[in-house]
Amino acid sequence: MGVAQPVNFEALEAQARTLLAVFIAAGYEAVAPDIIQPAGVFLDVVGEALRGRTYVFTDLNGEELCLRPDLTVPTCRLYLQRHPAADREAFYSYNGPAFRFQPAGAGASHPREFRQSGIEAFGDKDAGEADARTLVLILRALQQAGLGNWKLRIGDVGLFDALLGMAEMPDRWRRRLRHQFWRPEVFRAELKRLSTEPARSTAALPAALIEALDPDDVAGAEVLVSEHLEKAGIELIGVRSAAEIAEGLLAIAADAKAPPLKPEAAALIDAYVATRTPALDAAGVVRKLAGKTSDGLGQAIDAYERRCKLLVESGVDMSKVDFSAEFGRNVGYYTGFVFEVLVDALGPSSPVAGGGRYDGLLKAVGAPHDVPAVGGAVHTERLLTVVRGGKK
Amino acid sequence: MSARLTFAVPSKGRLMEQTADFLAESGLKLKKVGHDRGYRGEIEGLDGIDVAFISASEIVSALNSGRAHIGVTGEDLIRENIVDADTRVTLLKPLGFGRADVVVAVPSCWIDVNAVADLEAAAVAFRREHGRPFRVATKYINLARRFLSGKGIADYRIVESLGATEGTPAAGTADLIVDITTTGATLAANGLRVLDDGVILRSQANLVASKVAQWDADTKKARDDLFARLGLSA
Numbered sequence: 099m100g101v102a103q104p105v106n107f108e109a110l111e112a113q114a115r116t117l118l119a120v121f122i123a124a125g126y127e128a129v130a131p132d133i134i135q136p137a138g139v140f141l142d143v144v145g146e147a148l149r150g151r152t153y154v155f156t157d158l159n160g161e162e163l164c165l166r167p168d169l170t171v172p173t174c175r176l177y178l179q180r181h182p183a184a185d186r187e188a189f190y191s192y193n194g195p196a197f198r199f200q201p202a203g204a205g206a207s208h209p210r211e212f213r214q215s216g217i218e219a220f221g222d223k224d225a226g227e228a229d230a231r232t233l234v235l236i237l238r239a240l241q242q243a244g245l246g247n248w249k250l251r252i253g254d255v256g257l258f259d260a261l262l263g264m265a266e267m268p269d270r271w272r273r274r275l276r277h278q279f280w281r282p283e284v285f286r287a288e289l290k291r292l293s294t295e296p297a298r299s300t301a302a303l304p305a306a307l308i309e310a311l312d313p314d315d316v317a318g319a320e321v322l323v324s325e326h327l328e329k330a331g332i333e334l335i336g337v338r339s340a341a342e343i344a345e346g347l348l349a350i351a352a353d354a355k356a357p358p359l360k361p362e363a364a365a366l367i368d369a370y371v372a373t374r375t376p377a378l379d380a381a382g383v384v385r386k387l388a389g390k391t392s393d394g395l396g397q398a399i400d401a402y403e404r405r406c407k408l409l410v411e412s413g414v415d416m417s418k419v420d421f422s423a424e425f426g427r428n429v430g431y432y433t434g435f436v437f438e439v440l441v442d443a444l445g446p447s448s449p450v451a452g453g454g455r456y457d458g459l460l461k462a463v464g465a466p467h468d469v470p471a472v473g474g475a476v477h478t479e480r481l482l483t484v485v486r487g488g489k490k
Numbered sequence: 491m492s493a494r495l496t497f498a499v500p501s502k503g504r505l506m507e508q509t510a511d512f513l514a515e516s517g518l519k520l521k522k523v524g525h526d527r528g529y530r531g532e533i534e535g536l537d538g539i540d541v542a543f544i545s546a547s548e549i550v551s552a553l554n555s556g557r558a559h560i561g562v563t564g565e566d567l568i569r570e571n572i573v574d575a576d577t578r579v580t581l582l583k584p585l586g587f588g589r590a591d592v593v594v595a596v597p598s599c600w601i602d603v604n605a606v607a608d609l610e611a612a613a614v615a616f617r618r619e620h621g622r623p624f625r626v627a628t629k630y631i632n633l634a635r636r637f638l639s640g641k642g643i644a645d646y647r648i649v650e651s652l653g654a655t656e657g658t659p660a661a662g663t664a665d666l667i668v669d670i671t672t673t674g675a676t677l678a679a680n681g682l683r684v685l686d687d688g689v690i691l692r693s694q695a696n697l698v699a700s701k702v703a704q705w706d707a708d709t710k711k712a713r714d715d716l717f718a719r720l721g722l723s724a
């Protein structure tokens with residue numbers, strides 16, 4: 099689309115050179131990950147919703163491929179090709195096209211083909227320092243490219259994890275809420291269900307079997323499930339084992355007897371999720387919310403405060419930075435710090451840059467263990483529009 | 491030169507026969523033009539209509555592009571293959587044949603999963619155990635995705651399957667399926683069961699009009715003539 103116009107092409111090339119120069123000078127090696135990627139990695143990691151936004155196709159060998167929808171996963175794969183043991187630090191920068199299907203039709207702010215310029219850092223030893231460095235570098239690059247006025251929105255998925263860990267509830271509920279955090283509507287519905295009627299319907303379940311299950315005897319439950327299936331003449335097919343089915347039944351049986359989530363716990367989670375405040379006030383606000391239980395949040399809040407302090411020391415104007423607890427929910431793979439650079443001309447749904455920490459992604463892509471990772475990318479067409487003074 | 495209306499009719503099998511029967515009930519007779527094995531035809535007594543015999547799935551794309559004005563095809567194919575179908579076509583009349591339900595089916599042994607919502611809890615445990623999301627085998631990629639995300643299910647992965655979909659869970663290439671069924675016998679034979687609220691669409695053949703075809707005075711008149719004979723209002 100717009101990219102193909104020669105006027106834009108020249109300007110984008112010049113802008114890309116400016117951005118990359120900043121990244122390379124900071125020690126981020128320029129790389130060119132593959133444009134065509136195996137679709138499976140993206141679909142497994144990001145989820146099936148991605149297919150609705152990605153150009154997925156099957157090649158003549160029957161392999162399911164896609165045009166990369168962003169450069170983070172491709173850069174992870176490149177890191178693992180170079181360092182299969184994922185045992186060293188690496189800093190990469192890139193500039194290149196990414197592709198998104200736009201269901202509402204492609205437009206200037208949401209083109210189907212756009213260029214991302216960005217950085218990814220793998221294997222850091224100090225998360226707070228690496229988070230701050232990533233954001234500062236993105237801001238520096240934006241400034242070099244001529245962006246004067248911006249606002250920043252930050253979030254911290256780690257704070258949510260800590261808060262959830264503190265709220266009193268069975269582990270299986272915690273896992274479910276964590277799993278659903280990045281889908282606000284589903285999350286809200288689940289929280290409401292747990293705090294009103296946590297019991298799922300057992301009407302369709304074999305009553306005698308449910309009655310016989312002992313929550314403290316998982317192995318015994320597996321035997322009971324196998325016997326039940328055999329008696330009912332149901333063949334055990336597929337990848338899911340009798341043990342997993344027994345675990346599912348035990349959870350349902352436990353939910354049926356569990357008292358609802360305490361109103362205080364639900365209210366705390368609700369209040370946290372609704373938190374929006376100047377970034378420097380956020381730690382205080384969250385401490386106050388958690389009240390006397392805030393000890394459990396200690397490490398996560400300390401990490402947040404230290405990151406803010408590092409940003410201040412690096413000269414980031416924190417009066418332009420807001421904290422939003424909800425933010426970070428739209429992409430499932432973020433695990434900690436998240437940020438978005440906004441400009442008034444484009445509005446909150448079209449950030450000019452964004453990024454965050456994703457410590458679980460490399461393992462999901464094939465690394466033998468979790469690897470600390472943080473990155474950020476610039477939406478270059480939007481940046482160019484803003485720098486040139488255009489509205490849309 | 492007067493513009494002619496293109497009426498797309500399934501080119502083979504039961505659907506073609508049943509379409510001919512449906513038209514015959516209103517006294518309309520489909521006729522091939524030219525070679526008997528050709529793909530062009532007309533309706534006796536209705537000038538201004540070209541009949542195109544094409545496959546049911548191609549009828550969908552002909553209606554979506556406007557190459558055909560009216561056609562007979564399954565609602566499942568319409569909903570699967572046209573993004574935002576209601577802005578592109580109008581379903582005029584269900585025809586009572588070509589019935590098939592598009593359903594979500596899981597292995598019968600998953601006795602802890604009875605409703606679609608149960609998949610969510612199972613998916614969390616499954617990912618922890620196997621390090622991947624559920625795989626859903628289907629040829630109805632869009633229908634499956636819309637239905638599951640509408641029910642709040644996100645942690646799954648679609649595996650496109652163009653045949654023998656019912657066999658994929660037993661073979662281990664998928665964990666559950668979205669497929670069409672008429673009696674459920676094939677599902678049962680493959681150790682599968684439809685979830686309690688797992689019917690995505692009760693589909694049947696429909697008379698469908700394109701909203702994007704060229705509708706001028708001639709084609710509108712041809713349409714009105716056809717509808718009058720079928721007892722439909724325009």
